[in-house]
Amino acid sequence: MLIQIRKRSDPRSSEITPKSAYLDYVSRRRFLGTAVAAGMIGSLPLPASAAAPKKAALQGVVKSRYKLDEPLTDTEAATGYNNFYEFGTGKTDPATYSKDFKPKPWTVAIAGEAAKTATVDFDDLIKPHQLEERVYRLRCVEAWSMIVPWVGVPLADVIKRFEPSSKAKYVAFETLNDPQRMPGQKSRVLDWPYVEGLRMDEAMHPLAILAVGMYGEEMPNQNGAPIRLVVPWKYGFKSIKSIVKIAFVEKEPPTSWNRSAPNEYGFYSNVNPTVDHPRWSQAKERRIGDSLFSAKRPTLMFNGYADEVAALYAGMEMKKNY
Ligand SMILES: Nc1nc2c(c(=O)[nH]1)N[C@H]1C(S)=C(S)[C@@H](COP(=O)(O)O)O[C@H]1N2
Ligand SMILES: [Mo]
Numbered sequence: 001m002l003i004q005i006r007k008r009s010d011p012r013s014s015e016i017t018p019k020s021a022y023l024d025y026v027s028r029r030r031f032l033g034t035a036v037a038a039g040m041i042g043s044l045p046l047p048a049s050a051a052a053p054k055k056a057a058l059q060g061v062v063k064s065r066y067k068l069d070e071p072l073t074d075t076e077a078a079t080g081y082n083n084f085y086e087f088g089t090g091k092t093d094p095a096t097y098s099k100d101f102k103p104k105p106w107t108v109a110i111a112g113e114a115a116k117t118a119t120v121d122f123d124d125l126i127k128p129h130q131l132e133e134r135v136y137r138l139r140c141v142e143a144w145s146m147i148v149p150w151v152g153v154p155l156a157d158v159i160k161r162f163e164p165s166s167k168a169k170y171v172a173f174e175t176l177n178d179p180q181r182m183p184g185q186k187s188r189v190l191d192w193p194y195v196e197g198l199r200m201d202e203a204m205h206p207l208a209i210l211a212v213g214m215y216g217e218e219m220p221n222q223n224g225a226p227i228r229l230v231v232p233w234k235y236g237f238k239s240i241k242s243i244v245k246i247a248f249v250e251k252e253p254p255t256s257w258n259r260s261a262p263n264e265y266g267f268y269s270n271v272n273p274t275v276d277h278p279r280w281s282q283a284k285e286r287r288i289g290d291s292l293f294s295a296k297r298p299t300l301m302f303n304g305y306a307d308e309v310a311a312l313y314a315g316m317e318m319k320k321n322y
Contacts, residue, residue: 052079052099055218058131061151066134066207068304073146075215077289082222083140084241085190086175086182094222097183103225103242112172112248115163122226126212128161129153133216134209136232138239139271139303143296145285150230152211156204159246164200168248171203172196173229173240182242190256196240197253197267198231201312207232207305210243233302233309235269266322268313271303275319 084094087101106122131151139145159171177193179185185192202208211230212219219225224241231238237257247253257265264278273283284296302309313321 052095053221055213055220057217058151058213061131061133061213061216064132064134066132066136068135068137068147070137070147072135072149072215073287073289078146078148078214079220079222081146081288083142083236084184084222084224086184086192086194086242087222088184089189093184095220098221098225101181101221101225103219103221106226106244108227108243109245110162110247111245113165113168113250114248115165117162125158126153126210126227129157131212132209134211134230134232136230137303138230138232138236139285139299140236141265141269141277141282143280143282143285143299144288145297145299146288148214149216150209150211151213151216152209152230154206155208155210155229156206158210159203162248164248167250169200170249170251170253171198171200172245172247172249172253173198173243174245174247175240176242176244190260193244194240194256195253196229196238196255197249198238199252199312200248202231205309205312207308233271233305235271237265238269268318268321270309270313270318270322271299272301272318272322273299274301275322 080095081091082094083091084098087094087097104122107119108122108125109117109119111117131153133149133151135147135149137145137147173196175194176182177185179192198208208229208231210227211224212227214220214223219228224239224243227243228241229239229243238255252267255265255267257269258267271282276282282299285299286292286296300306
């Protein structure tokens with residue numbers, strides 16, 4: 001490393017630095033980091049590891065009935081334009097800074113209100129299930145979208161194996177917290193680890209999957225290797241990446257974006273073109289890969305799954321429960 005990165009344990013961090021100076025420091029560091037990666041500083045060649053790590057083709061994947069009548073987003077776009085703050089806040093940061101991330105070996109802790117709790121190796125968690133391809137639209141709250149052929153297993157089938165009790169009203173998810181492996185965690189843009197949650201009936205809905213790959217291959221690091229959630233009727237940020245813990249809980253669990261901006265991001269975060277984000281409209285979206293001059297596309301209620309999921313929210317005021 002050319003530039004010294006301050007360690008978490010270093011006392012000269014945000015505790016004693018005025019916040020503005022600290023943020024300035026963080027953004028300067030991020031700029032320098034980008035410059036180094038882009039080979040802009042000095043005449044340094046890019047490190048040998050600069051190529052994206054090769055991901056294996058997934059075997060035994062069956063097509064599912066979940067398809068969309070729209071062309072798939074190019075792999076390059078879906079793996080080159082990401083939100084994954086553990087690897088930086090810029091859209092190309094995750095692809096750049098996750099190249100050295102080693103997602104295996106990997107374990108997921110299953111905890112909380114269930115008959116069976118355990119720390120399970122990735123293969124043991126996934127192998128008992130049939131891998132399916134599910135073509136879903138990922139609709140970010142920033143009003144862009146992509147059409148992605150995810151590969152995964154129904155979350156409900158995984159949950160059932162651990163026999164949650166009647167006290168399990170919600171499912172809480174947690175991303176890996178390891179600033180050595182996820183350099184974006186050295187800055188405090190979010191409270192680490194990233195956390196998310198679903199109500200139990202949402203988690204048990206057949207549309208919700210644990211995804212382990214996309215485009216027929218293992219999950220790229222920048223998209224949440226080795227295992228992430230995909231909940232297609234909710235905004236993209238509910239689809240938490242690189243999951244290390246799944247806990248069955250009685251009370252509504254905290255979620256990262258709600259914690260950081262409660263007036264902008266609620267627990268439910270269902271895609272809804274009629275409820276605007278406080279700072280911008282949610283009525284339309286820009287498809288990643290479309291020309292900037294082409295028309296935006298209308299956003300669909302529940303991202304197009306109203307028939308399947310609206311019943312989960314019967315009687316709930318969607319403007320209040322955003
Ligand atoms: N752990 C973690 N999960 C995350 C995020 C993140 O920053 N950290 N970003 C979310 C947001 S805002 C979106 S839109 C999707 C993006 O998924 P993609 O990069 O596979 O398109 O991941 C979500 N999951
Ligand atoms: Mo997002």
